Amino acid sequence: MSTHNNTSNGLKNKKVKEGTTKRGKQFTFALAGNANVGKSVIFNQLTGSNQIIGNWPGKTVERAEGTLSFEGYEIRVIDLPGIYSFSTFSMEEIVSRDYIALERPDVVINVVDASVLERNLFFTLQLLEMNAPLVLVLNQLDVAKSKGILIDKEKLSTLLGVPVVFATATRGEGIYEAVKEAVKVANSKPKHKQVRYHRNLEEQIEKLQSIVEKEKLDLQYPTRWVAIKLFEGDIEITKLVAEKSETIISQLKLFSAEFEKNYQEKCFATIASERYALAGSIVAASLQQEEISHPITDKIDWFATHRIYGYITAATVIGGLLLWTFFIGNTLSDLISQGLNLIYSTNPELSASAPILSIILNGFWGGVEAGLTLIIPFVIPFYLLLALIEDSGLLTRVAFMMDSAMHRIGLHGKALIPIILGYGCSVPAIHSCKIMETRRERLLATFAITFAPCSARTVVLFGMVGLFVGIHWALLLYVVNLAIIFVMGRVAMKAIPGKSTGLIMEMSSFKRPSMKIALKQTWTRTKSIIYVVFPIYIVGSAFIQVLYVYDILTSISNVLYPLTVTWLGLPAFAGVLLLLGAIRKELVLVGAAAILGTADLLIGFTPVQLVVMALVAMLYIPCVSTMAVLGKEFGWKSATLISLANISTALIVGGLTFHLLNFFI
Amino acid sequence: MQKSTQDYLKTVYSLSKNGEIVSNTDIAQKLNVTPASVTEMLKKLADENYIKYSPYHGSTLTEKGLKEAQKITRKHRLLESFLSNVLHIGNDKVHQEACQMEHALSDEAEESLCRLLKHPDTCPDDGKTIPACDLPFSNCEECTQLHQKGLEQVGKRDKNLISIRELKNGSIGKISFIRGEHKVLQRLLDMGLTPGTKIQIIKVAPMNGPVEVAVRGTKLALGQDIACNVFVEMETTNK
Numbered sequence: 022m023s024t025h026n027n028t029s030n031g032l033k034n035k036k037v038k039e040g041t042t043k044r045g046k047q048f049t050f051a052l053a054g055n056a057n058v059g060k061s062v063i064f065n066q067l068t069g070s071n072q073i074i075g076n077w078p079g080k081t082v083e084r085a086e087g088t089l090s091f092e093g094y095e096i097r098v099i100d101l102p103g104i105y106s107f108s109t110f111s112m113e114e115i116v117s118r119d120y121i122a123l124e125r126p127d128v129v130i131n132v133v134d135a136s137v138l139e140r141n142l143f144f145t146l147q148l149l150e151m152n153a154p155l156v157l158v159l160n161q162l163d164v165a166k167s168k169g170i171l172i173d174k175e176k177l178s179t180l181l182g183v184p185v186v187f188a189t190a191t192r193g194e195g196i197y198e199a200v201k202e203a204v205k206v207a208n209s210k211p212k213h214k215q216v217r218y219h220r221n222l223e224e225q226i227e228k229l230q231s232i233v234e235k236e237k238l239d240l241q242y243p244t245r246w247v248a249i250k251l252f253e254g255d256i257e258i259t260k261l262v263a264e265k266s267e268t269i270i271s272q273l274k275l276f277s278a279e280f281e282k283n284y285q286e287k288c289f290a291t292i293a294s295e296r297y298a299l300a301g302s303i304v305a306a307s308l309q310q311e312e313i314s315h316p317i318t319d320k321i322d323w324f325a326t327h328r329i330y331g332y333i334t335a336a337t338v339i340g341g342l343l344l345w346t347f348f349i350g351n352t353l354s355d356l357i358s359q360g361l362n363l364i365y366s367t368n369p370e371l372s373a374s375a376p377i378l379s380i381i382l383n384g385f386w387g388g389v390e391a392g393l394t395l396i397i398p399f400v401i402p403f404y405l406l407l408a409l410i411e412d413s414g415l416l417t418r419v420a421f422m423m424d425s426a427m428h429r430i431g432l433h434g435k436a437l438i439p440i441i442l443g444y445g446c447s448v449p450a451i452h453s454c455k456i457m458e459t460r461r462e463r464l465l466a467t468f469a470i471t472f473a474p475c476s477a478r479t480v481v482l483f484g485m486v487g488l489f490v491g492i493h494w495a496l497l498l499y500v501v502n503l504a505i506i507f508v509m510g511r512v513a514m515k516a517i518p519g520k521s522t523g524l525i526m527e528m529s530s531f532k533r534p535s536m537k538i539a540l541k542q543t544w545t546r547t548k549s550i551i552y553v554v555f556p557i558y559i560v561g562s563a564f565i566q567v568l569y570v571y572d573i574l575t576s577i578s579n580v581l582y583p584l585t586v587t588w589l590g591l592p593a594f595a596g597v598l599l600l601l602g603a604i605r606k607e608l609v610l611v612g613a614a615a616i617l618g619t620a621d622l623l624i625g626f627t628p629v630q631l632v633v634m635a636l637v638a639m640l641y642i643p644c645v646s647t648m649a650v651l652g653k654e655f656g657w658k659s660a661t662l663i664s665l666a667n668i669s670t671a672l673i674v675g676g677l678t679f680h681l682l683n684f685f686i
Numbered sequence: 687m688q689k690s691t692q693d694y695l696k697t698v699y700s701l702s703k704n705g706e707i708v709s710n711t712d713i714a715q716k717l718n719v720t721p722a723s724v725t726e727m728l729k730k731l732a733d734e735n736y737i738k739y740s741p742y743h744g745s746t747l748t749e750k751g752l753k754e755a756q757k758i759t760r761k762h763r764l765l766e767s768f769l770s771n772v773l774h775i776g777n778d779k780v781h782q783e784a785c786q787m788e789h790a791l792s793d794e795a796e797e798s799l800c801r802l803l804k805h806p807d808t809c810p811d812d813g814k815t816i817p818a819c820d821l822p823f824s825n826c827e828e829c830t831q832l833h834q835k836g837l838e839q840v841g842k843r844d845k846n847l848i849s850i851r852e853l854k855n856g857s858i859g860k861i862s863f864i865r866g867e868h869k870v871l872q873r874l875l876d877m878g879l880t881p882g883t884k885i886q887i888i889k890v891a892p893m894n895g896p897v898e899v900a901v902r903g904t905k906l907a908l909g910q911d912i913a914c915n916v917f918v919e920m921e922t923t924n925k
């Protein structure tokens with residue numbers, strides 16, 4: 022298998038259909054399956070670096086596409102979102118089913134977790150209902166084997182009527198065979214057998230299907246599938262059909278009433294039960310389970326979810342993660358800035374003598390330097406360790422333990438991951454809020470993230486307070502920040518209308534984390550920083566230099582005098598720092614040192630002022646990069662409201678802290 | 687059935703989590719009566735086969751007792767929800783009020799109340815689970831649809847249902863009823879929690895945290911607000 026560097030089949034180029042070109046035959050394969058089955062690992066192995074990641078048109082669902090050359094074939098590979106069903110409750114489900122039904126990929130490669138076969142086959146059966154040309158890849162065979170699961174591949178293939186391939190994608194096993202089978206299917210287009218359900222249900226489906234066929238609706242979906250979806254009460258399909266034919270809808274009502282009267286059961290519930298019954302019988306016929314005990318993972322599991330040790334584990338995991346980041350981050354950051362200083366070190370005197378040069382060198386170069394000394398030393402190690410913990414299954418346990426706490430701010434356990442990501446950088450954290458089910462939950466989690474101290478804010482906190490006031494003060498501010506997240510989270514929960522959805526989360530088994538997967542995950546999360554944050558850092562820094570060179574900063578900060586000096590009790594130049602920090606939070610620290618002309622901040626600040634300054638810097642406004650993402654994900658109205666909430670919280674908390682500390686100290 | 691009998695059964699039910707033995711002193715304390723009268727009443731209830739009573743130990747509900755206890759508890763908690771959510775009576779008063787009304791509420795009114803309130807799952811004052819109804823449905827939509835035709839014909843469920851939120855670690859049940867709106871129901875069905883499926887409680891997280899269950903060879907964590915809507919028939923029944 023070889024990859025090549027042709028990325029011309031871009032997202033814009035949607036009309037590429039199969040056909041013979043000079044280079045060879047073209048095919049489109051779609052990867053489909055449940056979440057966490059290793060679909061993305063397979064996608065990466067297939068496409069290597071030839072990937073285009075974007076969004077599905079008009080949706081906030083990520084679309085990953087890549088190309089692959091295989092034995093003379095040009096293959097476009099689409100990685101569909103991980104879903105459990107096609108019941109149109111999430112955008113991911115709609116995107117996936119419309120892609121499969123309407124764009125008709127040549128082959129759907131259904132990746133399933135061999136260790137959880139029954140639940141995965143529930144989805145496979147739905148793909149078969151759609152008449153999708155299928156290849157079944159039984160992935161994570163190593164995990165299945167370690168659980169004592171033996172699968173009869175041939176039997177499974179006969180029962181389902183589709184080719185079945187064993188794979189352990191993390192080790193690259195079975196990928197070649199999967200593509201080979203898929204190419205065979207794409208070439209021969211075999212008619213696979215129809216999934217048949219229990220007679221009572223089947224009768225109704227067939228009756229309705231024949232009516233759908235007679236009506237000739239010119240829908241691009243298969244008629245049998247339409248009939249099943251109508252019985253399921255699928256909102257989108259029912260709407261679509263109702264627009265074209267009332268006969269079908271009235272017949273549907275008749276048939277389902279008849280069915281429900283005869284069997285005292287709702288159709289949609291029966292269909293789900295039937296699918297599972299079928300999946301269950303297929304599993305029973307093709308799978309053998311040997312009892313294997315796992316004394317070590319069972320122990321870890323017991324410990325991590327114990328009513329006391331569980332919380333200790335959670336605190337250790339999160340605390341350890343932050344400590345490691347700070348320790349590694351500081352060391353690496355120093356090394357990198359020393360290295361960068363060899364190339365050019367910013368020189369503030371330039372702004373007077375050579376303004377344009379200063380904008381380029383101090384501005385642009387300063388932005389590059391800031392980005393590099395923040396992303397590489399702080400964010401990457403943080404996300405890497407987090408990804409390893411995630412892949413091991415430990416983070417699931419932490420989410421399990423923290424669910425009831427998250428409930429108090431209208432979220433559930435799964436929201437823990439985006440919020441922890443926020444301690445690295447808000448931008449990928451907000452992106453990852455997509456794992457939440459509703460817009461309300463995404464908004465609530467995002468709101469919490471805007472208050473979480475990202476690595477830039479942590480640098481300010483420890484650089485100002487930790488270094489000059491005392492490490493216990495810095496830690497205290499960390500705790501105060503947690504309390505603020507909690508209180509503001511509750512306020513937001515009350516303010517945003519709607520009900521919280523409950524937690525339904527897979528408790529994946531413990532396993533040795535894979536470095537490969539963790540690295541990939543880290544890259545996925547870091548890349549939004551590189552694309553969004555890094556450019557804004559560079560442009561923003563240059564912009565600041567412009568303001569600085571033409572002496573606009575001081576006049577703006579004079580306007581802020583009543584807030585900064587009178588209310589917050591900060592030195593007059595704090596207004597400048599807050600302006601700088603809105604572009605890059607760590608500029609609050611860097612700027613203070615630059616303005617004072619010394620790294621010893623105690624020359625310009627009293628300890629109380631440092632505490633207030635750091636606290637305000639932590640809370641007061643999402644940085645420009647974060648605001649850009651907020652606007653993109655939630656619209657400018659929500660972005661503005663969140664920013665206003667941030668500003669007022671910072672002013673209230675900062676002001677109160679100043680007056681209280683002044684009173685007591 | 688006498689009001690006091692119902693109150694005793696309700697008390698034993700609320701004090702015994704998962705069929706544990708309830709001591710006489712606890713009952714006396716909760717009902718604010720003397721231990722002597724508790725003993726006397728419990729003996730009477732044992733004679734009528736509502737409870738299993740062992741002197742110096744305490745009592746547990748029989749299947750028959752559990753049925754009555756769940757019924758009256760359900761009426762009580764539905765009324766609390768009605769008083770609080772519809773009539774906006776303060777949460778501090780709804781308990782007293784509901785205690786008076788529960789004995790007069792007919793089964794038909796109870797079913798209508800449940801539909802009116804859109805199948806509430808927990809009561810407003812203390813967040814306890816409202817027991818499932820005794821209609822033989824596997825979800826609420828069946829009830830909403832069929833009630834116009836009269837629910838007398840559909841009969842009653844013969845087994846008692848218990849929410850998996852109330853179960854001890856390790857207990858195994860068969861999913862029989864899922865309460866609530868379509869979306870949650872469909873999500874649970876998609877994850878394999880279809881009626882008739884065996885489900886085992888692995889562990890409950892502390893502080894009202896999620897319930898970890900094993901179903902169809904996978905392990906799932908279900909939040910309390912989901913778990914209180916999943917009802918099972920127990921594999922082994924306590925006589």
